[in-house]
Amino acid sequence: MNKRIEILLSIIILLIIIPATTSFGQKFIPNAPFKHKTVAAPDFSLKDIRGKTFKLSSQRGNPVIMFFGTTWCPACRGEMPVFKAMYEKYAGRGLKFIYIDINESTERVARFSKQNSFPYLVLVDADGSVANDYNLIGVPTLVLVDKEGNIIDISHRVSDLPLDELFPAKK
Secondary structure (H helix, E strand, C coil): HHHHHHHHHHHCCCCCCCHHHHHHHCCCCCCCCCCCCCCCCCCCCCEEEECCEEHHHCCCCCEEEEEHHHHHHHHHHHHHHHHHHHHHHHCCCCCCEEEEEEEEEEEEEHHHHHHHHCCEEEEEEEHHHHHHHCCCCCCCCCEEEEEECCCEHHHHHHHHHCCHHHCCCCC
């Protein structure tokens, strides 16, 4: 019985060690099947605070940054000055800025937008369906979308987004 256990353990150890040792030293293969895949940003239609319908797919050809937040969220309020600063820096370079408020009334969001002098488009996701489509866990959540409509990055802080990679400094 002990001999069978020894043989079985030896086989298990070999099955673990051989694949592990043969994988060391392999180089990255650019067209390997595990290469990072792009994820298309879910398209949506929402009304802005003036009642005009906005469709994300209408922005194809422009990179877009979406800020999902609420009027009552302290972390959202903390990120808004940084988001405004990014707007000042990148809006003139073609980046479209959108604030999407989740699960609140248009009137409340319009009042909040006016009090805070938002210079960018403000949309209302009154039932949270767009937030659900993006699988949001909390706010603030920022989603950066490239010109082709693919998600580049998702973050909870504006400063963590790779905007300098999207818009490299001019030499």
